[in-house]
Amino acid sequence: VSVARGHTSTALAVALACAAAWRPAAAGDDRGDDRGLDLATRLAARGDLVDLATVAPRVRVALAYSTTDNFLGRDVYGDLDRCYLNRDAARMLSAADRSLEQERPDLRLLVYDCVRPLSVQRSMWSLVVGTPKQPYVGDPTGTSRSMHNYGCAVDLTLANDRGVALDMGTAFDQFDERSQPRRERKLIRSGQLTRAQVANRHLLRRVMKAGGFRPIGTEWWHFACATSRQARKRYRVVD
Ligand SMILES: [Zn+2]
Numbered sequence: 001v002s003v004a005r006g007h008t009s010t011a012l013a014v015a016l017a018c019a020a021a022w023r024p025a026a027a028g029d030d031r032g033d034d035r036g037l038d039l040a041t042r043l044a045a046r047g048d049l050v051d052l053a054t055v056a057p058r059v060r061v062a063l064a065y066s067t068t069d070n071f072l073g074r075d076v077y078g079d080l081d082r083c084y085l086n087r088d089a090a091r092m093l094s095a096a097d098r099s100l101e102q103e104r105p106d107l108r109l110l111v112y113d114c115v116r117p118l119s120v121q122r123s124m125w126s127l128v129v130g131t132p133k134q135p136y137v138g139d140p141t142g143t144s145r146s147m148h149n150y151g152c153a154v155d156l157t158l159a160n161d162r163g164v165a166l167d168m169g170t171a172f173d174q175f176d177e178r179s180q181p182r183r184e185r186k187l188i189r190s191g192q193l194t195r196a197q198v199a200n201r202h203l204l205r206r207v208m209k210a211g212g213f214r215p216i217g218t219e220w221w222h223f224a225c226a227t228s229r230q231a232r233k234r235y236r237v238v239d
Contacts, residue, residue, distance in 0.1 A: 039117065040080045048236065049115060049151055050090035052083040056097045056109075059083075060163055064112040064155075064172060065120070071136060071173045076123045083114035086151035086235050089225035093154060096211030100158075103207065110159035112172050112221065116148035118239040136175055150235040152225040154213075158204050168204075169197035172221050181205070182217035 043049055052059055064070040066077035085093065097109055121140040128134045138146055147153035155173075158166045169187075170179045177183050178192055181201065187193040201220045208215065213223035226234065 038079055039077060039120070040082065043080065043082075043084045043115065043117070043238075046084075046238070048086060049084040049238070050087055052085060052090055052093060052111070052114065055090050056094040058101065059093065059097050059109045059111060060159055061111045061114075063114070065116075065124075071133065071175070072124060072127055074127055076120050076127070083111050083154070084151060085114050085154065086225070088234070089114075089152050089154065092212040092225055094211075096207045096213065099207040099210035100203075104203065106161050107166070107203075108159045108161070108163070109156050109207075110163070110165055111154060111156045113148060113155040114153075115151035115238050116146065118145075118149055118237055121146070121149065145232075145237055147224045147226075147228060147231055149237045150231045151238055152231045152235055154223055155219075155221045156204075156223070157221055158200060166200045167197050168200055168220055169193040170220075179220055180218050181215060181220050 037045075044051070052061065061081070061083045063077055063081060063083070065072070066075060066080050068075050093109070100107055100109060118140055121138060124137045125140050128137045138144075148155075157168055157172060160166065169192075170176065178187055184193060184198050184201070188195060188198060204220070205215045208223045213225060214227070216222050216224070224231070
């Protein structure tokens with residue numbers, strides 16, 4: 001992902017839904033005594049998170065924030081290369097995968113981001129604070145949380161059997177209006193998205209909904225396992 005991004009109010013709204021969807025947290029942050037361990041080790045040791053590969057081995061995982069090919073241009077996940085989700089979200093993504101396999105056995109889900117620990121959010125914040133990218137990252141010192149912080153959200157697309165992502169009209173984390181499902185009809189009419197691109201998004205939404213996930217109107221790649229109110233009640237923030 002190496003697209004130029006505008007800094008419009010629309011872009012801000014998009015960021016608010018995903019990277020910066022901050023809402024009050026009912027449960028306290030999870031701060032164990034394992035902060036010295038690397039992220040991959042810490043997440044693997046948590047009993048409340050599931051490695052997606054153990055329940056949905058067909059799904060391809062390519063964590064965007066574990067590379068420099070993301071809107072930050074920085075690797076903030078380090079050695080983490082696996083997708084961890086809470087138990088509900090992992091079970092739902094496995095169901096979505098089965099739904100896709102039934103409808104389009106030639107395609108795969110391709111995952112870009114899963115649980116995003118609060119510790120990573122702090123790293124991301126330190127990279128963008130005071131820069132034009134600040135609107136795209138939530139302030140980790142605030143009282144509200146992204147659904148990714150609960151292991152309840154996943155960012156993903158569809159890929160062919162060679163692992164090549166289908167054309168969704170924009171790149172993952174491209175913060176502009178063309179990424180917004182709520183604008184798709186208008187964008188087709190104005191020629192900014194093709195029917196084929198939107199059909200690909202519809203297929204992604206169909207299989208994710210079949211698994212029980214909730215799409216949002218601002219980012220075609222983002223799906224949550226619950227409402228923010230439900231997540232606050234049911235899950236702990238991962239740090
Ligand atoms: Zn997301």
